[in-house]
Amino acid sequence: MPFFPKPEAGTWTENWPELGTAPVNYNDSVDPEHWLLEQQAIFKKTWLQMGRVELLPKKGSYVTRELPSAGPGTSLIIVKDTDNVVRAFYNLCRHRGNKLVWNDYPGEEVSGVCRQFTCKYHAWRYSLKGDLTFVQQEGEFFDLDKNQYGLVPVRCEVWEGFIFVNLDDNAVPLEEYLGEFGQGLKGYPYHEMTEHYSYRSEINANWKLFIDAFTEFYHAPILHMKQAEREEAEKLAKFGFEALAYDIKGDHSMVSSWGGMSPPKDLNMVKPIERILHSGLFGPWDRPDIDGIKPEELPPAINPGRHKSWGTDSFEFFPNFTLLFWAPGWYLTYNYWPTAVDKHIFEADLYFVPPKNLRERLSQELAAVTFKEYAFQDANTLEATQTQIGTRVVTDFPLCDQEILLRHLHMTAHQYVDRFKAERNGTAAATATNGKDRANV
CATH class of the missing domain: 2.102.10.10 (Rieske [2Fe-2S] iron-sulphur domain)
Structure with a gap:
C-alpha cells in the first residue's frame, strides 16, 4: 500500500499541492449557519460509526x-x-x-x-x-x-x-467509502480485543477543532510536558516532535509516529507508577500473546514505512471517526458528535485483549486513566480556542507543515458543504423553471 514519504529537503505538504500553504480560514468553526449546512451535507450523507x-x-x-x-x-x-x-x-x-x-x-x-x-x-x-x-x-x-x-x-x-x-x-457501499485505508486495515485482530473502556464528555468547542488537535504532534512537547519526566520533557521541548509519515486518501487521512514504549529503553523516562505496572500512555508494555500484532504481521496500512521506531498510527475516517493503533498491541477509537457550532460530544473507546491476571488488569486501567488525562488537557485548550476564534478578531490562521491534516480536514468539510449548496441551488432553480413552465401551459 503506497504512501508519500517526506522529501529529504522538502515538506509533507508539497505532496498534496491542492491543499496549498496559505493561512486557513476558521469561520467554519464559528458560523452557526455553516454548522446547519454541515448537518445536512455531511452527517446526513456519510457513513457514521456506531x-x-x-x-x-x-x-x-x-x-x-x-x-x-x-x-x-x-x-x-x-x-x-x-x-x-x-x-x-x-x-x-x-x-x-x-x-x-x-x-x-x-x-x-x-x-x-x-x-x-x-x-x-x-x-x-x-x-x-x-x-x-x-x-x-x-x-x-x-x-x-x-x-x-x-x-x-x-x-x-x-x-x-x-x-x-x-x-x-x-450512499456508496461502506467498503467503497472507506477506500484504500479500509482495505489496508483489514485483518487486524480487533475481535481479540474485547476488554473495553469508554469515556464520553461534552466539549465546548467545534467538532473539527478536536480532530485538529489529534492530527498533529506539534503541540505535544508543550501541552503535555508535565506528563513526562523533566529531562525527557525538556528534550522534546527543545527539539520538537516530528511524525514518521502522513498520508491522505480521498476524504480520509492518517499520521504515523514513533513512540509506543514497550518497554522504554530508559526507565528513568517514565514515572514510578508506570515502572511498577509496566504501563502508561502508550498502553501496557507486555504485548498480548495473540496473532496479528507483531511488526511483520500488521496489515499493510499500519506503519506503512515499516519504521523500526514505530509506535502509533492514527487514521481519520471522515467525518468523525478516528481509529488509532498502538505498537504494544491495543487500539482505541474516537468519535466527535457535534450538537451546535461550538459544542460536541466526544467519545473515546479503548480496546485491549482481556487480562489474564490482576497485574494485566491494573496495567490496562493505568493506560485508560493516563489517556484520559491527556485528552482532558487537549479538550481544555480547545475550549479556550473556541472562545477566541468566536470573537472573529482574527479569522485566518497559519499552519505549519506538521499540520497538513488540518488543512485536509477543513478543505474536505468545505467541499461537502459546497456540493450540497450547489445541488440545493440546482434543485431550487429546476423547481422554479418547472413552475414557470406549468404557468405557461
Whole structure:
C-alpha cells in the first residue's frame, strides 16, 4: 500500500499541492449557519460509526443512538435480528410518531434484549426485522395495510466488526467509502480485543477543532510536558516532535509516529507508577500473546514505512471517526458528535485483549486513566480556542507543515458543504423553471 514519504529537503505538504500553504480560514468553526449546512451535507450523507458488534452479543440485542449531529431528535435503533443480521431503524413508531425504544428519559441512549419492539403509547409492535406485527384494535383503522407501516430502515453495514450507518439511501457501499485505508486495515485482530473502556464528555468547542488537535504532534512537547519526566520533557521541548509519515486518501487521512514504549529503553523516562505496572500512555508494555500484532504481521496500512521506531498510527475516517493503533498491541477509537457550532460530544473507546491476571488488569486501567488525562488537557485548550476564534478578531490562521491534516480536514468539510449548496441551488432553480413552465401551459 503506497504512501508519500517526506522529501529529504522538502515538506509533507508539497505532496498534496491542492491543499496549498496559505493561512486557513476558521469561520467554519464559528458560523452557526455553516454548522446547519454541515448537518445536512455531511452527517446526513456519510457513513457514521456506531460501535462494535460486541454491543450486540445475541439475537434480540439492541442499542439506541441519539444523533443530533444529523438533525434535532434523530434517534436510531441498532439490533441483531433473528438471523444474526445487524440492522438499523429510525427510533420512531409509525402510528403517531412516538419514540419507540426508551426508558425513563427519552433523550437517553438505552440497550437491552427483546423479542420485539412495543410502543409505550398505543402498543403497536414491530419485529426485530422492522415489520409491523400487531396493531391494538386494528379494526378501528381504515384500510390499514401493516406491510406499509414497518419501521423506517437506515443503511447499516459492518466492517471488521465496526457497525456503521448512513442516513442517505443513495450512499456508496461502506467498503467503497472507506477506500484504500479500509482495505489496508483489514485483518487486524480487533475481535481479540474485547476488554473495553469508554469515556464520553461534552466539549465546548467545534467538532473539527478536536480532530485538529489529534492530527498533529506539534503541540505535544508543550501541552503535555508535565506528563513526562523533566529531562525527557525538556528534550522534546527543545527539539520538537516530528511524525514518521502522513498520508491522505480521498476524504480520509492518517499520521504515523514513533513512540509506543514497550518497554522504554530508559526507565528513568517514565514515572514510578508506570515502572511498577509496566504501563502508561502508550498502553501496557507486555504485548498480548495473540496473532496479528507483531511488526511483520500488521496489515499493510499500519506503519506503512515499516519504521523500526514505530509506535502509533492514527487514521481519520471522515467525518468523525478516528481509529488509532498502538505498537504494544491495543487500539482505541474516537468519535466527535457535534450538537451546535461550538459544542460536541466526544467519545473515546479503548480496546485491549482481556487480562489474564490482576497485574494485566491494573496495567490496562493505568493506560485508560493516563489517556484520559491527556485528552482532558487537549479538550481544555480547545475550549479556550473556541472562545477566541468566536470573537472573529482574527479569522485566518497559519499552519505549519506538521499540520497538513488540518488543512485536509477543513478543505474536505468545505467541499461537502459546497456540493450540497450547489445541488440545493440546482434543485431550487429546476423547481422554479418547472413552475414557470406549468404557468405557461
